[in-house]
Amino acid sequence: MKILDVIVSFLASALAGTGVGGGGLLVIYLTLARGLGQLAAQGINLSFFISGATAAVPVHIKKRNIDFLAVIFIGAFGIVGAFIGLTLAKSISPSLLRKFFGIFLILCGLKSLKNV
Amino acid sequence: MNEKAIRRSAQRKRCLLFSLAGVLSGVVNGLLGTGGGILTVFFLSKIYALEKIYSTKDVFAITLCSSLIMSAASLVFYLSEGFFDLSQGAPYMLAAIFGGAFGAFLLDRLNSKTMKVIFALLVVWAGISMVIKL
Numbered sequence: 480m481k482i483l484d485v486i487v488s489f490l491a492s493a494l495a496g497t498g499v500g501g502g503g504l505l506v507i508y509l510t511l512a513r514g515l516g517q518l519a520a521q522g523i524n525l526s527f528f529i530s531g532a533t534a535a536v537p538v539h540i541k542k543r544n545i546d547f548l549a550v551i552f553i554g555a556f557g558i559v560g561a562f563i564g565l566t567l568a569k570s571i572s573p574s575l576l577r578k579f580f581g582i583f584l585i586l587c588g589l590k591s592l593k594n595v
Numbered sequence: 596m597n598e599k600a601i602r603r604s605a606q607r608k609r610c611l612l613f614s615l616a617g618v619l620s621g622v623v624n625g626l627l628g629t630g631g632g633i634l635t636v637f638f639l640s641k642i643y644a645l646e647k648i649y650s651t652k653d654v655f656a657i658t659l660c661s662s663l664i665m666s667a668a669s670l671v672f673y674l675s676e677g678f679f680d681l682s683q684g685a686p687y688m689l690a691a692i693f694g695g696a697f698g699a700f701l702l703d704r705l706n707s708k709t710m711k712v713i714f715a716l717l718v719v720w721a722g723i724s725m726v727i728k729l
Contacts, residue, residue, distance in 0.1 A: 488690035489697070494717075496698020497655060497710070503629040503721065505687065521628045522679035523687055525670045530688035531695030532663040538699035539656035544649055549642075549657050552613035553620065553635060554664030560621020561631075561669050568626050577627050581725030584633065588718030595711045 483512075492531030612642050621665055627725070632662045633718055651707040655714075 491504040505527055509520035539545065616638035624631030635658045643649045649657070673679065702710070 492691035492694025496695035526684035531691035534695035535699035553661035556617030557621035557665035564625020584722030591715035
């Protein structure tokens, strides 16, 4: 474990802890700087996100106005969606879809920046 | 229709929208491995647009809580498929505990406008990395 690993993990999880998400920063770091495979990097990113989010959630529950109905419905149906997505990923190549979604995100992000 | 019935109908509609947001965010997460949380933020902002009960910061916090449930299910899948070993992730998980708690406190200190700018930049960044597949 290098010192850089600790710094990257801390910064990415701080970003994730605010709720804006880590943007897959750790996945990029693990694949490019540490030479890990995509799936292993995504798995580590998942476990990393879970521990960071678990530490952040009690603070949010105490300080923020949480709509628990939204959390339960989005979370539960999200699990259903994730399994549909994973099944789809096995049968179709997600690379083209990733590009389309990427363009969609860029447009949404630019629109949000304009509105701020 | 009395007030109670109207309220119940609105609640039902809202639950339906939450469910739809959950499924779509989950599909994107499962298919692309990332981007689900961004979608949840967009959906929640639209669903809460008419009410002033939930602030931008609340939306981020609600997204984080629901993402945690989704990600825990994905983690079970990744581990059962043997994509990685949990011991590989342990050091990163340890650093993330401190980072996550720090991030939650940070949300309180930053103003909503700054949060929106950070989020928008992160969305653009995620989009670019998806297009050129970093």
